[in-house]
Amino acid sequence: MWIWSMAQRRLQSTPSKRSSGCLGWAESMNRRPIRTAVSAFLCNESSMANKIIQPDDATSVRAQLREILLSEIKEGRFPEGGRIPSERDLAQRYGISRASVREAITELINEGILFRTVGKGTYIATASARAHASTQTRNIGFFISEDIFHFVQTGYNRILRGVGEACGLGGDTLVFHSVRDSGGLPADGSVKLSGCVVVGGLRRTALERLKEAGIPVVLVDLLVKAEGADATAVTIDYGGGTRMAIEHLVQLGHGHIGFIGLAGSEKYDAYWQCLEQFGLAYNPRHVEFLPSMDLEPGMLAGFHAMQKLIAKSQLPTALLVTNDYVARGVMEALAMAGIRVPQQISVVGYDDLGVKTTPPMTTIRVDLDKVGRLAVEALYRQIEGTRVRAGQTVVPVELVVRGSTAPRERSPERSVLD
Known part of the structure; x- marks a missing residue:
């Protein structure tokens, strides 16, 4: 309130009778902007301060701030073409993060209600600009x-x-x-x-x-x-997802973990690096690369890759597969060969694409x-x-554990695969 008190003292110290000449005109002009600016400042401050954001409300913080700003604009608190407070000021005023403020402002920009000028600030769009933006x-x-x-x-x-x-x-x-x-x-x-x-x-x-x-x-x-x-x-975060899968299999007691996927991919690089991290040996006989041109391979690619691994007569106890469709093909080939999942070999897919398998597939979920x-x-x-x-x-990403992985000790049948 010190701004208002200072303005009052200045106004009271000014002679009530208008002075003549240029000095008197200047004094009278100086008084009016002070009162107008202070009144407008206090009006905006008090009106916005009365509106509180409730963090526990069902409506998001972003949506609450958007409605407050929209209300202030409709009530004429900010003139067309006028600048609104900065993101930092709004965040401090309402005790919320700048990210939430930025999201609310971005929504109003997308709706043509606000516009942003780089290096200057965010302004209220004119009626014509809003009409143009809406169409x-x-x-x-x-x-x-x-x-x-x-x-x-x-x-x-x-x-x-x-x-x-x-x-x-x-x-x-x-x-x-x-x-x-x-x-x-x-x-x-x-x-x-x-x-x-x-x-x-x-x-x-x-x-x-x-x-x-x-x-x-x-x-x-x-x-x-x-x-x-x-x-x-x-x-x-393919690398992070691969590490989650390997750690899960290691915790289940698997020491021979194979890979089916693309050579040079982030998943493959993370695979062999994780083996080193957990002190497991890399065995090239447990790895089957898919054709390099098959950038997004499917079930048939997984079926053929698993047949090649089976033909080597030395299977790992667990497999990490590049995506769920390939993993389904892998599980089909294992079933055809009479090798049971997860009793004899565990399988982890990738992407959580809703692929139906028996048993349900453990996978790495990605919100695509x-x-x-x-x-x-x-x-x-x-x-x-x-x-x-x-x-x-x-x-x-996140690990989703289902029925295609199990502890290595679960069944003595695994010993025939070691």
């Missing part, structure tokens, strides 16, 4: 390698679903392109893109072309690494829809002019 639709590209697109893959469908849902919430149109040889770009330039999500990676030359065209890019699940690419990426949503959120921040530092957002 304007952006085109968001979804680029995927033809090598991947030719396979029917539930995993990538789920990433696409997450991207589509996020674009739908933003009122935007999703434009699908399959990219030949993981390097080129669509030749048809008839559709103007506001940004694009790239799945599987692009060569550096292709990324440079997008950059030159001023199109923001977010990379997802880099199967083909973009060397030297200065771009934002959303990746999956979330991967797609995070990619679009990162892309929107770039489109809106927010400074986004190039780097990776790593999506965590």
Whole structure:
């Protein structure tokens, strides 16, 4: 309240009778802005202070702040074109995180109610700007390698679903392109893109072309690494998931753990590194690599790979498999050979894609829809002019234990496989 007291003292010390001449005019003009500015300041402070965010409320903190800001705007607390308080000020005022403030503001920006100017702040959009924003639709590209697109893959469908849902919430149109040889770009330039999500990676030359065209890019699940690419990426913690699976099998007493997947993949690298970490021997006879061109292999690939391992006549006591579809093929081949899961061999899949097996499959769960949503959120921040530092957002994974893994001591039948 010291601001108001200071203003009152200044007003009281000013002669009530207007002085003549330039000095009198200046004094009278000086008084009015002080009273107006202080009154407006106190009015906004008191009105916003009366509105409290309840952390325990069923409505999220982000949604509560959004409604408060929306109410203040509708009540005219902030004029059109006026700047709202900074993220830091709002976070301190309501005792919430800056991340929650940023999410609420981003929603209002997406709705055309606010707009952000880099380096200056966030402002109330004019009525004409809001009307334009409500009817304007952006085109968001979804680029995927033809090598991947030719396979029917539930995993990538789920990433696409997450991207589509996020674009739908933003009122935007999703434009699908399959990219030949993981390097080129669509030749048809008839559709103007506001940004694009790239799945599987692009060569550096292709990324440079997008950059030159001023199109923001977010990379997802880099199967083909973009060397030297200065771009934002959303990746999956494959290495962490592999470590969870190996640790689970070691805790069950398994000392001979095999792998079926892609050579040079993050999962394979984490596999042999974890064996070293737990003091287990790496046995090449317990490893079967899938064809390198089979970027997203399925059940048939797993079936053939398991047949090759069985033919070696020296099976491990447990297997880590690159995805659930391959793992289902592995379990089919084991059943055909009369080898029971988990009594004689444990199997761990990857991605938790809802594949039905008997017994139910232990796997590493990945929220692939979330991967797609995070990619679009990162892309929107770039489109809106927010400074986004190039780097990776790593999506965590979790181990889901079901019936395809069991302790090594569970059955003496395992001894025939050692």
